[in-house]
Amino acid sequence: xxxxxxxxxxxxxxxxxxxxxxxxxxxxxxxxxxxxxxxxxxxxxxxxxxxxxxxxxxxxxxxxxxxxxxxxxxxxxxxxxxxxxxxxxxxxxxxxxxxxxxxxxxxxxxxxxxxxxxxxxxxxxxxxxxxxxxxxxxxxxxxxxxxxxxxxxxxxxxxxxxxxxxxxxxxxxxxxxxxxxxxxxxxxxxxxxxxxxxxxxxxxxxxxxxxxxxxxxxxxxxxxxxxxxxxxxxxxxxxxxxxxxxxxxxxxxxxxxxxxxxxxxxxxxxxxxxxxxxxxxxxxxxxxxxxxxxxxxxxxxxxxxxxxxxxxxxxxxxxxxxxxxxxxxxxxxxxxxxxxxxxxxxxxxxxxxxxxxxxxxxxxxxxxxxxxxxxxxxxxxxxxxxxxxxxxxxxxxxxxxxxxxxxxxxxxxxxxxxxxxxxxxxxxxxxxxxxxxxxxxxxxxxxxxxxxxxxxxxxxxxxxxxxxxxxxxxxxxxxxxxxxxxxxxxxxxxxxxxxxxxxxxxxxxxxxxxxxxxxxxxxxxxxxxxxxxxxxxxxxxxxxxxxxxxxxxxxxxx
Amino acid sequence: xxxxxxxxxxxxxxxxxxxxxxxxxxxxxxxxxxxxxxxxxxxxxxxxxxxxxxxxxxxxxxxxxxxxxxxxxxxxxxxxxxxxxxxxxxxxxxxxxxxxxxxxxxxxxxxxxxxxxxxxxxxxxxxxxxxxxxxxxxxxxxxxxxxxxxxxxxxxx
Numbered sequence: 025x026x027x028x029x030x031x032x033x034x035x036x037x038x039x040x041x042x043x044x045x046x047x048x049x050x051x052x053x054x055x056x057x058x059x060x061x062x063x064x065x066x067x068x069x070x071x072x073x074x075x076x077x078x079x080x081x082x083x084x085x086x087x088x089x090x091x092x093x094x095x096x097x098x099x100x101x102x103x104x105x106x107x108x109x110x111x112x113x114x115x116x117x118x119x120x121x122x123x124x125x126x127x128x129x130x131x132x133x134x135x136x137x138x139x140x141x142x143x144x145x146x147x148x149x150x151x152x153x154x155x156x157x158x159x160x161x162x163x164x165x166x167x168x169x170x171x172x173x174x175x176x177x178x179x180x181x182x183x184x185x186x187x188x189x190x191x192x193x194x195x196x197x198x199x200x201x202x203x204x205x206x207x208x209x210x211x212x213x214x215x216x217x218x219x220x221x222x223x224x225x226x227x228x229x230x231x232x233x234x235x236x237x238x239x240x241x242x243x244x245x246x247x248x249x250x251x252x253x254x255x256x257x258x259x260x261x262x263x264x265x266x267x268x269x270x271x272x273x274x275x276x277x278x279x280x281x282x283x284x285x286x287x288x289x290x291x292x293x294x295x296x297x298x299x300x301x302x303x304x305x306x307x308x309x310x311x312x313x314x315x316x317x318x319x320x321x322x323x324x325x326x327x328x329x330x331x332x333x334x335x336x337x338x339x340x341x342x343x344x345x346x347x348x349x350x351x352x353x354x355x356x357x358x359x360x361x362x363x364x365x366x367x368x369x370x371x372x373x374x375x376x377x378x379x380x381x382x383x384x385x386x387x388x389x390x391x392x393x394x395x396x397x398x399x400x401x402x403x404x405x406x407x408x409x410x411x412x413x414x415x416x417x418x419x420x421x422x423x424x425x426x427x428x429x430x431x432x433x434x435x436x437x438x439x440x441x442x443x444x445x446x447x448x449x450x451x452x453x454x455x456x457x458x459x460x461x462x463x464x465x466x467x468x469x470x471x472x473x474x475x476x477x478x479x480x481x482x483x484x485x486x487x488x489x490x491x492x493x494x495x496x497x498x499x500x501x502x503x504x505x506x507x508x509x510x511x512x513x514x515x516x517x518x519x520x521x522x523x524x525x526x527x528x529x530x531x532x533x534x535x536x537x538x539x540x541x542x543x544x545x546x547x548x549x550x551x552x553x554x555x556x557x558x559x560x561x562x563x564x565x566x567x568x569x570x571x572x573x574x575x576x577x578x579x580x581x582x
Numbered sequence: 583x584x585x586x587x588x589x590x591x592x593x594x595x596x597x598x599x600x601x602x603x604x605x606x607x608x609x610x611x612x613x614x615x616x617x618x619x620x621x622x623x624x625x626x627x628x629x630x631x632x633x634x635x636x637x638x639x640x641x642x643x644x645x646x647x648x649x650x651x652x653x654x655x656x657x658x659x660x661x662x663x664x665x666x667x668x669x670x671x672x673x674x675x676x677x678x679x680x681x682x683x684x685x686x687x688x689x690x691x692x693x694x695x696x697x698x699x700x701x702x703x704x705x706x707x708x709x710x711x712x713x714x715x716x717x718x719x720x721x722x723x724x725x726x727x728x729x730x731x732x733x734x735x736x737x738x739x
Contacts, residue, residue: 143600144607148651151596168651202592202654326645329638 027155028053028186031119032061034162037194040090042066042081042450044074046101048094049134050121053186066450066479069471071098073443075105076469079114080444081451083430084405086239088115088170089447095121096134099180100141104437106176107145111434112260113237115174117165118146124184125153138180147175155188160195167198172205173324174237205323209340214348217295217319217336221349222357224293224317226364227253228284230276230305233260233433234298234322236426240343241265244297247350252361254368256284258299259414260433263423268402273368274377277305278568279415282375282580285568287368288313289575295319298342300327302434311573321345375580377419379565386559387535389413389488393420395542396458396486404456405430405448409441409465412494415564417460439468442485446472449481456484456546463489463515473525476551484545485553487518490560498563502578522553529553584613585640586631586659586666586736592652593619593626600650601628610634610643614668616733625654629666629735659736666736670707670714672721672729676700680724691717702727 025033031054035043042064047055058065068074071093078089089109093102099120109116123132128151139149148168150161158181165177221227235244235257241264248255248271255265256273265272274281276288288294294316299305301320306312309331320327320334321342328337338345379390393416396404402422408414408431423429430448432440441459449457459466466487476483493511500508519529532541532554545552565579591597598617605612613631620627634640640660647656659666674680676698684703687693691713697704707717711734 139596140599143603200651203651324649326642326649330642333638 025190025192026053026186027158027181027188027190028057030155030158030190030192031162031181031186032057032063033192034159034194035063035090036061038088038162038166040088043090043092044068044077044081044447045092046071046074046094046098048098048121050095050123050183051092051186053183054092054119054121064450066446066475068443068446069474070469071101072104072439073446073469073472073475075102075116075118076108076437076440076443077447077450078116078118079105079109079440080407080430080447082109082114082116082447083444084427084448085451086237086427087451088117088166090117090119092119093121094134095123095138096136098134099138100136103141103145104439106142106178108432108435108437108440109176110145110147112233112432113174114176115169116176117169118176118178120178120180122151122180122182125182126184128182138178142178146178149178149180151180152182152185155185155190158185158190159192163195164198164200168203172203206339207323207341207344209321209338209345209348213336213338214345214352217338217349218352220293220317220319220336221251221295221353222359225359225361226291227251227293227295227361228273228287228291229253229255230288230294230296230299231255231257231261231264232297232299233258234342235261235264238298238323238341238343239426240298240346241426243343243346243350245269247346250350250353250355251358252365253295254287254365256280256288258302258305258433259418259431261299262418263426263428266424267422268424275418277307277574278570279419279564279566280574281377282566282577283368283371285566285574285577286371288316289573290367291316293317293319295321297321297346298323301331303331306331307568307572307574311575378580384559385535387532387538387556389416389490389556389558389562390420391535391538392486392488392542392556392558393417393460395538397421399542399546400456400458404428404458405452407431407441407445407448407457407459409459409461410436410438411462411465412490412498412562412564413460413462413465413488415495416488419564438465442466442469443472445483446475446481449483450479457482458484458486461485461487462494463487463491463513463518464493466518467515470521473522473527473553477526481551482549483551485551486545487553487555488558489515489518489555490558490562491515492560495564497561501561501563502567503569518553518555527551527553529555531555531557533557583635584631584633586629586664586734587644587647588657588659588736589628589630589647590620590654590657591626591628592654593624594652597626597652598628600652601630601647604646604650608642608646610639614733616668616735618735627735629733631734657738659738663739664736665739666710666734667708668714668732668734670729670731672705672707673727674703674705674721674724675727676702683720683724687717687720693717
């Protein structure tokens with residue numbers, strides 16, 4: 025069997041249903057095999073979009089997303105997508121063509137050192153130099169991408185290997201002496217953690233992306249309900265705990281809720297599950313939860329005690345460890361948290377997430393998000409770009425389900441949202457998929473309107489158009505004396521751009537039109553680009569200035 | 583503080599690059615690095631001497647190394663009894679004063695004269711760091727023409 029065929033047959037055995045990609049000189053043999061393979065191929069209009077689409081597919085399903093590009097520029101165009109997936113632990117396989125083995129290292133046409141370039145932004149990578157190793161390599165790549173702390177794995181496949189012959193034997197399983205993730209918490213550590221939980225009078229759970237990845241939402245809910253411990257979810261953890269639950273505190277950190285940040289600051293015990301104490305969560309480290317003992321559950325030992333010194337480290341899978349904790353808890357030993365709940369309720373009442381609804385005749389972005397949340401009954405898949413749009417989408421849509429909120433958290437990639445939504449829609453054709461974008465970020469992959477149009481996909485694109493690169497503008501307003509350097513945008517007519525691609529576009533300019541427009545958008549059985557002209561200088565509040573303590577917030581404090 | 587750690591790794595293409603890349607990407611300082619095959623040809627051993635400001639950074643280095651897919655096990659010699667060695671090759675000017683001094687040093691330290699020419703002595707030194715420091719101090723006063731040394735290797739007792 026030829027190498028290209030071995031690749032496709034292996035992908036079929038891994039259950040791959042769809043590949044996002046773009047052809048080129050060094051992958052023609054693969055495309056030739058794809059032509060009649062039972063795998064759907066989605067042609068994006070830029071390789072970066074193929075990587076993000078594979079990422080959106082993976083995040084919205086938990087399956088491994090697959091993208092494919094040619095060598096050289098095709099491969100380097102995938103880089104941002106691979107790095108995005110790596111930062112957010114998304115299982116992905118990126119297959120790149122490579123020049124033929126005899127030319128590697130010769131600066132051949134469209135050659136790039138892909139394994140060199142992707143080394144620090146992928147979980148692992150391979151340059152396949154022997155067709156006989158190909159099937160095993162693919163099996164191992166899928167195993168690595170999807171187990172432990174997931175991540176992107178790159179397979180660089182020279183074009184001559186694609187046309188060489190080998191017997192096809194797909195391995196049953198993989199054994200690696202050098203890779204063996206820990207899935208269950210150490211019983212001794214569980215006991216120590218329980219002791220701290222019993223003693224605590226002011227505990228808080230921080231739930232991160234690990235809850236979503238390990239599908240631990242039910243276990244988290246059970247744990248919280250049994251212990252009555254309030255739960256804050258990070259950006260990556262949104263949907264991992266029902267936001268309509270009374271124990272929910274919203275997001276911690278830079279644009280978190282006042283009550284989450286106050287509760288963390290005053291807590292005597294922090295239980296972080298599947299979250300890595302990112303600087304956007306902790307703010308100034310020495311003022312972060314100064315009174316608290318810390319239990320940290322994570323499948324990746326390097327995340328533990330990296331930024332914050334932890335008292336009880338528990339290496340393991342979030343779902344298993346939460347299950348272990350919940351099972352072993354003796355409810356009679358728990359402290360009464362009545363006073364703590366009362367205190368938190370006080371903060372919630374005094375400083376809820378809010379915005380000025382009446383101070384302007386311009387549409388408020390928060391209003392648009394709230395309206396979308398209301399009309400979709402909180403059930404849509406929301407995919408965001410990066411910046412203000414992302415933060416408003418995280419604050420004002422209420423997420424109750426895992427894999428419902430897709431956003432580039434770690435890398436903060438503008439241009440992620442729209443192509444990721446295409447991947448999410450292909451994986452979830454029955455669900456409403458909505459992109460929340462800014463006028464800046466939507467233009468980073470706007471060519472994908474052609475992909476929407478080609479495959480007749482129904483994705484709603486909400487552009488919160490303020491004519492600025494809003495988040496940077498906000499920092500310039502607050503910390504740089506309103507010197508709006510490089511942040512003012514002269515935009516195209518988004519309605520006409522959409523129409524040029526054969527997609528409907530609408531513009532919404534009046535507050536009174538928000539409700540009816542959202543209704544119209546959602547009723548349409550096809551894609552719509554909606555250009556909401558919003559208050560140009562609206563800010564995201566509350567806000568913890570970079571490097572400041574998280575209880576020192578601007579805005580949102582009553 | 584200086585720590586000697588060791589990683590047993592899969593003996594395959596690109597592993598050294600992964601380790602080097604990890605250290606540079608995370609800003610860890612390598613003082614020396616020695617790589618070689620072990621008695622098992624599928625396993626290579628990397629002995630790394632690092633400078634870590636505190637325990638936490640040392641812990642991170644060890645954990646990050648362990649996280650690399652090709653690393654089988656990481657050994658930290660910080661709190662263990664171990665023997666370490668590196669190899670120094672050096673040229674010292676040959677004159678009456680140095681000849682006498684070197685003959686004296688050879689009796690006292692593990693120094694081997696590989697070759698003596700009219701111009702210079704070619705010396706091989708193999709010892710632990712403490713003793714090598716002592717030897718180098720003495721040799722410096724004689725005038726070192728050239729000096730090369732390997733990375734340090736270590737083995738637990």
